[in-house]
Amino acid sequence: MPEPTPPPSPRTRVARLPKRGDYDKATIHAILDEAFLCHVGFVVDSQPYVIPTGYGREGDTLYIHGSAASRMLRNLDKGVEACITVTLLDGLVLARSAFNHSMNYRSVVMLGTATLIEGEDAKNHALRIISDQILKGRWDEVRLPTSQELKATTVLSFPIDEASAKIRTGPPHDDEEDYALGVWAGVLPFRTVVETPVPDPELKAEIEDLPGSVVRVLGRKLWVSPR
Known part of the structure; x- marks a missing residue:
């Protein structure tokens, strides 16, 4: 049986357009699995930062990595609270009025604190998860990290237990009187092409x-x- 999805926390419950919120664990995992670039938000000395970085998911855990000298990773390792976001753009929603234009998208917001991954075996395992998420199979084709390279790399894990998805699909929603306007409306789909x-x-x-x-x-x- 699938693992039950915990209810959203007050911090992750979607407040704006709540009907677009989705708290199903399988939905959240599916969105995370389709991407490999996230944005990590955190605050240091009252200054907010948002840093893009690659990631990999395994079960209910998200892994990120970078230089041991990274300000982001050094602060997250100290227990600084983080907000991690992932967004997939599926299309531009072109309405008859400027006000009702929108986007079709699937997004995830995660909140939590990081755990440092220690030991060469554990680091290599997490790095392989990240590598396979970005380009599956590449890890097995290249030279693996040396002990010195692993020492220079910080790897962190985040639990995916306080998270929510927000999704918009479908055509534009115009004001009733605007449907009579002679303006083309519809969806311009987007997709990533290699x-x-x-x-x-x-x-x-x-x-x-x-x-x-x-x-x-x-x-x-x-x-x-x-x-």
Whole structure:
């Protein structure tokens, strides 16, 4: 049986347009799994910061990482409260009036504090989760981090237990009198498209095949080297 979804906390309950709120754990996980870039908000000495960073999800845990010298990670490691957001843009909603324009989107807001990941095995596991979320299979194709590189890297985990999703779908909602206007209205869909890979200028001449991780994203094996 699926794990029951806990009720939203007062801090994560959607107040503006509450009908768009969704607190189902499976919905929240699905949105997180479709992306790999989040924005981390936190406050240090009364100054707010919002930093974009890559992430990976495993179960009810979100992992982020970066340089051990990172101000964000150093402060989050001290227990500073964070707000993590993820947004998927699905389309521009074009209404008949300027006021009723909108966007179709799926978003998640998470609140909580971080836990430091320690030990090489635990760090490598978390880093693999992040790597696979960004480009599945790449971790197995490259040189893995050295002990020195792991020491220079901070990895944090966040529990996904105080979170909510907010979703908008469908056509524009115009004022009744505006439906008679001679103005085109509808939805302009958006989607992320992967384009032709660009090789590193220093790539060895004998390497002509794309790695499996890239082929999986492209959905094809064909690639014409520019050389």
